[in-house]
Amino acid sequence: MSACTVRLYQREDVEAIHAAASSRSPRSILDELVPCALHARRARQWVLLQIELARQRKAFEFVIVGDGGRLLAAAGINQIHPMHRYANLGYWVRTSATGHGVAPAAVRAVAAYAFRETDLIRLEIVVAVGNTRSQRVAEKVGAVREGVLRSRVLLPTGPVDAVMYSLVRPA
Numbered sequence: 001m002s003a004c005t006v007r008l009y010q011r012e013d014v015e016a017i018h019a020a021a022s023s024r025s026p027r028s029i030l031d032e033l034v035p036c037a038l039h040a041r042r043a044r045q046w047v048l049l050q051i052e053l054a055r056q057r058k059a060f061e062f063v064i065v066g067d068g069g070r071l072l073a074a075a076g077i078n079q080i081h082p083m084h085r086y087a088n089l090g091y092w093v094r095t096s097a098t099g100h101g102v103a104p105a106a107v108r109a110v111a112a113y114a115f116r117e118t119d120l121i122r123l124e125i126v127v128a129v130g131n132t133r134s135q136r137v138a139e140k141v142g143a144v145r146e147g148v149l150r151s152r153v154l155l156p157t158g159p160v161d162a163v164m165y166s167l168v169r170p171a
């Protein structure tokens, strides 16, 4: 994959995040991951919310920007559990940028940020059983497959089982 920048959301990202998210099917899991895909107004709300959550250290959402300044993907840490110090790590890539290792690069960068800038111990990657592409991403970054959780992800078609992967703070 060519060089890219992984950085926290900025106010200027609204249009680009809307365009990138809209490249994905709106009836997919992306509804869950990226509620800004459908409406520009929601994209603005989403970006402003992520900036505020990062300020409060309640979530850390990043954009991945390619060489030419094009927004390729997004990834982040959310659902932070302050007592047990674990969180969810999520990611998606604009359709035209898939297949070039963008997601693994993003996940590595976001995980490194989490273990450097927060006291999180564990990052969870929860992938619907049918989402083999995302499972490949988890495997490529060295996340450990821990098992299958029943009815763990709610898709538009209903609940599905999900594979739980984790990355833990390096010793």
Ligand SMILES: CC(C)(COP(=O)(O)OP(=O)(O)OC[C@H]1O[C@@H](n2cnc3c(N)ncnc32)[C@H](O)[C@@H]1OP(=O)(O)O)[C@@H](O)C(=O)NCCC(=O)NCCS
Pocket: 029, 030, 091, 092, 093, 094, 097, 098, 099, 100, 101, 102, 103, 104, 126, 127, 128, 131, 132, 133, 134, 136, 137, 140
């Ligand atoms: C899953 C996703 C993040 C993968 O991102 P990516 O940057 O394409 O990741 P990679 O380039 O490492 O590709 C991962 C695997 O997907 C498959 N893949 C990627 N692009 C593909 C394409 N255009 N055609 C067929 N298979 C493809 C390959 O199996 C690849 O594994 P390999 O490199 O070992 O062959 C991306 O497809 C996406 O955004 N999907 C929708 C959102 C989502 O599912 N997010 C994760 C929720 S848990």
